[in-house]
Amino acid sequence: MTQAAGFYNPETAEYFDPKETHRVAIVSGGNSGIGWYTVLHLYLHGYAVYVVGRNESRVKKAIKDIEDEARRRTSSYDSFQKKTRHLGSMEYIHFDCCDLESVERCATAFLSKERRLHVLINNAGVMGIPFEITKDGYEIQYQVNLVAPFLFTLNLLPALKAAKSDAVPRVLTLSSVGHNAAYRYFDPSDHINHFPLMLYTWIRYGNAKCAAIQFMKKFAANYPGILAFSIHPGVIGETELYSWWDKLPFLGSIFHTARNVAGYFIGVSSEEGSLATLRAAMDQSLGEDDSGSYLITGGSIIEPSRVALNKDNIDTTWNRNIEMLREKGFTLLL
Template sequence: MPFVDKSKFFDPSTAPYYDPKTERRVAFITGGNSGIGWFTALHLYLHGYVVYVAGRTESKVLKAIEEIKEEAQKRKTTNPFGQLNYVYIDLLDLSTVPKAVAQFAQQEKSLDVLINNAGLMGVPYEVTKDDYEIQYQVNFVSHFLLTLKLLPFLQTAVLQGVTPRIVNLSSIGHNFEFKHFKPEENKLNKFPNSAYTWVRYGIAKASQIQFAKELAIKYPEILSLSVHPGVILGTELYNYWKTVPYIGFIAKGIFAAADKTIGVSNEEGSLATLRAALDPNLTLKENGDYLVTGGTIESPSGIASNPKYAQETWDWNIEQLNKRGFNV
């Protein structure tokens, strides 16, 4: 028997459907061309959302968009489909983030749902051209900047009587931040790298939870949530560890055992995100909460929950982005 109680998983069919011709709802998602992001984009499209799928490789995103449309036709529904649009963004290059927002602004004046979905996991130590550790930038900093730049569009939705939502894809891996590290320590590079890779991952994922909690305080009219989608072996996130000499053999065995016990599919992994994005039963009372596999609300680690640390993460990253000329 699996350890995950799938009977409690969120059912997307219980969420409202919208006709894009009469009641336009707009969503923006990073990394919607593969994995759980693909299924998240699919369900948003099935629910009538105008979905902007942001990614680095145009051919991959456009291919995914066509595949999502094909899959939607196979699903038995009489509800109108939404729309799917491509937006260029490279989370390894912060300069592309304002450009992506500018591209979005050419088409839309408001935004109902922002899903910071794309990410990296457990990759070797590397510093980006923007001078951040690679996992910290891709998982957190680029989404931090994207969210701040899209806030005016979310606030416009508030003026239109909608409670917009921001969803940060975190992970149970945020627990790898085994003690509090100051945000300026994101480039932590210690021996053995095979262990500290996961600590760096934990720092980035804990930061996403802290970000959601701080957004809930600073923008209480917007529902901001973080999610752990589940243990999903059918993504590209584990590829690096499967190929590492010697360790890769052990990793494959661990991943296989995890898949049989606590693993979920990509579509099941999207359900926590979909509940955060679509469930009308979630209200501003849940602002800042953390959802886990299937959409159940739980408590993250003490480090991720600490309001002092969340404020510290916010302040340092604002300072750093301003130093880099992004004016946030």
Template structure:
């Protein structure tokens, strides 16, 4: 990465901040939110559908799980902390009483709920992801939906026990491994020919922060001031999520794969590292809070782009495979770097090779 690429990044970063301040609120109030009434209510006894959701214990992922549960899905919630995930599952079950009270009377018996199960998976540990997939496959031969939502943002530079940078491994490589391991059960749904299985990657508007393609593994992101480079590493990881979604769509055309930006949701745990910092945390809390007021959406609104990509019955393989969805749910073009097929192939091959080098072969012979 050259000095001019860093300056370019800084320019885009400040434009992004200015847009959030001055354009954000008007953009957000014009958002076209996906209506969850379009998502079919399933009866798990007659139409059993299985979803795997990563990071479902907080923020956007919790709302994904809540609404899938209310729509009758069987959900495997993959997380690293059993206590957190089981208490999140309990809260979803409690929320049911509140929701049912709002149902129109004639719908009460037509909306049976699904079920929620915890599966241990730590995305800083490749072996743990491999094991999580094996555990799910022990119980399920058919998987209809995978939502890759778990993520971390702007952490200090750290390398995991697999010797990968922590943001990239958590946001990309580990969840790619999980997906590839679950693929036989996803493909099995496609082969039955009645239901189109789906995969959704949580990307971010932050993928646009890099104006040139910073290749995975580029060591220049490991040097220099962390306050700048950590955002570049986050941006790089969220760009990779779009690349992998596009490559999956191309390589597996019978699976509807997408990536989404959920919106700016400042009260999730994603921002907690910055909010907790001594001194800087005071500014961070003020800055993040103001950004949220001007340009943010709620956590529940934040799940709508994901749930549109995951469940909107009007989406088809022919016209929608590999697409990117913006906050609230409308389709949008991601950046040119994200759309570039050669870049996407590079990201795919890099991840395949890194996994192979660590004993996890994910490509089919």
């Protein structure tokens, strides 16, 4: 890929030989977009990557396509690179953010296969979709973007802690510059179903992505020795996340044109969008002092919004989500 100035270069990260060093990663939503390229680069670096998602056929097709792309890229390696760079492996496990029991089952299935987890990437998400309540009783954007990765991460804590014996484990949760739409703190039990619907669709999205930042901040404080980061990948033009808005009568064409204009000036490709995630996952220059940071396009660290950084908001997001999950009967391995 062509490397944009100031963007993280994944080729600077360590390459592992799976025959000698077993490094394990999980990527949710790895069958398309930035998740696809995240899986590709981890696979190229020798990781055993578990690609978790809802649609088995799509994920398995993505795995095949990633294998093909990896073969294409490795064919241009020089003799030294061919000796020192080894492909990892990929495996599918079912995972549905809209069904929290599925999230628990996925964690259990993974723990039956692996004792250690070195990198957990909560990449799956939805954006700007209509109001809906899931079967678990959450507003859908809040559940997919925050509650599902929250539950998943805490259920995988034993494997993350076990990985400390041979590496510094890392947890990443995808956020967005859209977190700035959370202009004040909202309780997780507030479905935020208010008029005008078009405006509050984006406020619900912003609240979920703001909570993702708070989740990683609190996780970093509670679990030293496990690095935690939230990520804004960038403005991605080639993504399915805008599909609902693109299909709206009349407004869809306006929205599509507006995002194409924005994409022309500030947009990045899906692969460029994956670089912030890849830096958080693999850059050895990041340490305990950086844990809890918010990384933006290309991998730079900046401060998120004041709402995201407010300590009371951070504590309340953590405590209320634990309380609500326990009320619903879910087990949390704190």
